[in-house]
Amino acid sequence: MAVDAPAKVRFAGDPAKTFDRRRPDGHGPRDTVRSFRTAATLGWRIEANWTDPTLFLIYSVAKPLAAALLLIVMLDVVGGAAARQLRGFVIVGSALWAFVQSGMSGLAQAVLEDRERYRMLKYLCVSPEGLVVLLLGRGAARILIGAFAAAITLVFGIAFVGVRFDPLGIDWLLLVSASAIGFVSIVALGMAMAAVCLQSRQEAWSYPEAVAGALFLLCGVVFPLAVLPQFVQAVGLAIPITWWIEAVRDAVLAGAPSSIGGPGSLWTSVTGSARPDATTLLIALLATGAVGTLASALLFRISERRAKARGLLDQTTGS
């Protein structure tokens, strides 16, 4: 049986004039913003519309609050002056950590969900905006939830754990500057996790948490780095989150123990100062953050290219 030849595409006029080249190329920043907004809305609905607002509120608060309570009870079990002194230190660290965990996991979860469950990843990859913008949008919802959880943990600490809070004593400049740079660094870490998840099987759900757990040890989140061996402290000082947490803590809790400096710390033994000042904190955060962000962007690009080459974008896995 003869096969009909495909019909010729007919243009109403001159093809060069009627074909809109911007459609495959995208419309520049306007398209980027629209794609991001759409991805963020979708991410928020996926995160939030599975239940009623009350349960969603409990869900958003229970996890970080339980993590903070776990540490508070550990302090209480031991008791003593050291434990009392560390309460504010621990609450601020736990609150910030809730944000770090959310930032790290959002993008990675988006990769796995879109690849294995919704099976849309390959289509997202060929969209004009590419994967990065869409993943950032999908991760934004979780970052928002993380910020909310961090705020609740801080309020809980102030209301029930006796954390000192003086709005007039806060170094707002340091807080805002460090938060902005820290935010970028956390998103970059999330990007790196997404790059790993592009190459991994579906059990990678737990990988961001595993990495966050390891960073928990290295970043001076709930105890000063000085208790770690010095080579481990050096690793911690290379991570932007360490500087971000120290900067935020320094800005919010004036006079709180330093997680970087102090007796036995690598910082003090090298510099001779008890703790880094605000300028040093920002410079170190900027430097480590810039290196981390560039490395993450490179890693993501390599991973995306490898995933395309090996057909990993539409694989479904399990064990």
Add this chain to the structure above:
Amino acid sequence: MSIYVHRPTAGPVEAANWTQRQVIATNLRTVVGRAYPRVRALAREKSWLLFEILLPFLATSGFVFVYRALQAPAAYVGFVVVGGAMIAFWLNVIWSMAQQLWWEKSQGNLELYFAAPMHIMAVLLGMAIGGIVLSSTRALVVLVVASTLYGVTFVVDQWLLLGAVFVLTLAALYGLGMILAGVFLVWGREAWHLTQLLQEPIYFVSGLNFPIGRLGLIGGLAIALLPLAVGLDAMRQLAFVGQPYVTGTPPPEVEALILVVMTVVFFVIATWLLRTLERLARREGRLSMRWQ
């Protein structure tokens, strides 16, 4: 001779009428078949060594250093290490048992499970056995390396009871995982979020890093309801004999009995729940279908 050899029958009803031997053999093969990918996964994906062993070990170490920063007694470090080892099983239960049927549904495999001539409990038992093997490696590494590195000294008088409590804890945990697997299948998309909710809050009420007696009434309720809480407390009492701060909870023999009761109750509920779900899946055809 294979039990699956073809035999001519008068009709489909007679063909479906299996001997007891065939039923048992098929279910045993199901258990082995479902455990296989999890056990093989140990060798197939090497990133597992980093993400499931090294990084969780570092996470456990974080809590060790909290106690060190507080200059706490050395035995507290032992509490953290035991908690860090047991957490591997809990995570496996909630991520790879509780969520699994829902996940299989999302991937379109669940219909095949319900259509296959086997008991769905055999599938879950296979998952549990594979999961235990997988998680044991992580638990063992955390226990051995952390104990060596941080100088944890175990003082054990009753090894047999300690072993029995450990086995009972796993049985109760995976029994609970089977119940959750059924419940999460019904809850659908909420399952993933609820799994998240079963982490830190459960760590806290189970006394993961501190003696659960410190939580008073909440701790008591956790011991009555959560296998992780009661198992951890019993193991700590048996592994750190003579520590004065392990107080306010039942003796390990009583906690072992609680675990026995939990195991039986959880398995009975899980069997009933999964039979019900299987019936619904076959009758209504919605539970097992993707996107439903």
